[in-house]
Amino acid sequence: MSAPLISVSASPDPSAIVSAAPSHPLIDLTRITRIYNAETAPLRALDDISFSIDAGTFVSIVGKSGSGKSTLLNLIAGMDKPTSGEITVAGKVVSEMTSEQLSLYRRSAVGMIFQSFNLITSMTAAENVALPLFFSGTPEQERNARAIEMLETVGLAARAKHRPTELSGGEQQRVAIARALVTNPAFILADEPTGNLDTKTSDDITDLLSHINRHERKTIVMITHDVPLALRLSTRIITLQDGKIKTVDSH
Numbered sequence: 001m002s003a004p005l006i007s008v009s010a011s012p013d014p015s016a017i018v019s020a021a022p023s024h025p026l027i028d029l030t031r032i033t034r035i036y037n038a039e040t041a042p043l044r045a046l047d048d049i050s051f052s053i054d055a056g057t058f059v060s061i062v063g064k065s066g067s068g069k070s071t072l073l074n075l076i077a078g079m080d081k082p083t084s085g086e087i088t089v090a091g092k093v094v095s096e097m098t099s100e101q102l103s104l105y106r107r108s109a110v111g112m113i114f115q116s117f118n119l120i121t122s123m124t125a126a127e128n129v130a131l132p133l134f135f136s137g138t139p140e141q142e143r144n145a146r147a148i149e150m151l152e153t154v155g156l157a158a159r160a161k162h163r164p165t166e167l168s169g170g171e172q173q174r175v176a177i178a179r180a181l182v183t184n185p186a187f188i189l190a191d192e193p194t195g196n197l198d199t200k201t202s203d204d205i206t207d208l209l210s211h212i213n214r215h216e217r218k219t220i221v222m223i224t225h226d227v228p229l230a231l232r233l234s235t236r237i238i239t240l241q242d243g244k245i246k247t248v249d250s251h
């Protein structure tokens with residue numbers, strides 16, 4: 001498919017929480033360790049990891065199952081806190097935010113895409129896409145207009161009134177991408193976004209992500225098991241092994 005032209009800059013700038021510091025890398029992790037079950041049976045899922053991500057780049061995170069990829073993404077997403085170390089996004093220290101600040105950060109700065117799409121089955125495609133704007137207090141008319149605009153962006157305006165069960169896997173992932181973009185987040189975090197899709201549909205979805213990265217300069221951090229895909233799409237590949245960075249390849 002040819003990816004549609006994308007415009008995600010029409011909304012007011014809810015990503016202001018992270019937009020103020022152009023001199024910093026967009027995302028900076030310093031000596032991040034995450035130990036699960038620290039009290040009972042400690043498991044060191046991430047072990048003293050440091051790296052940074054510049055705005056506009058496409059970074060892939062690869063590594064075997066259990067190597068800590070999702071743990072890392074959840075920390076950047078503000079859904080979890082490190083046991084030690086510091087995460088900053090555009091100079092703001094995410095790892096020290098209060099739960100209210102974290103909730104604003106997640107709502108405004110982060111767009112997330114999951115392997116299992118995570119759409120709400122009782123809602124139409126348009127309602128799913130509009131939902132993040134409801135939580136940020138956007139008026140209904142604007143929410144609806146913006147949801148349709150985002151569905152057009154991902155080539156799915158004709159399915160706006162369909163529910164997830166009436167959509168193919170690839171179409172559901174497009175809805176999820178539209179939902180991730182609707183708040184004009186500072187970056188997109190994708191955890192195995194093509195993991196449930198066949199090869200052809202995976203290619204369509206990755207073409208769309210690549211288009212979003214190149215034409216909108218939207219920063220993307222994507223976990224994948226597919227190394228050739230990571231090589232094709234990303235500017236940098238970070239390989240994790242047992243909670244540590246094994247290699248960082250830039251190209």
Ligand SMILES: Nc1ncnc2c1ncn2[C@@H]1O[C@H](COP(=O)(O)OP(=O)(O)OP(=O)(O)O)[C@@H](O)[C@H]1O
Binds near residue numbers: 036037068
């Ligand atoms: N909530 C949790 N509580 C305890 N241990 C956890 C938790 N989440 C993950 N783990 C453990 O931490 C390690 C890293 O898990 P993580 O989910 O980050 O791996 P992953 O690289 O994303 O794997 P996969 O490719 O299978 O998704 C694993 O050993 C896992 O069992």
Ligand SMILES: [Mg+2]
Binds near residue numbers: 069070071191
């Ligand atoms: Mg995972």
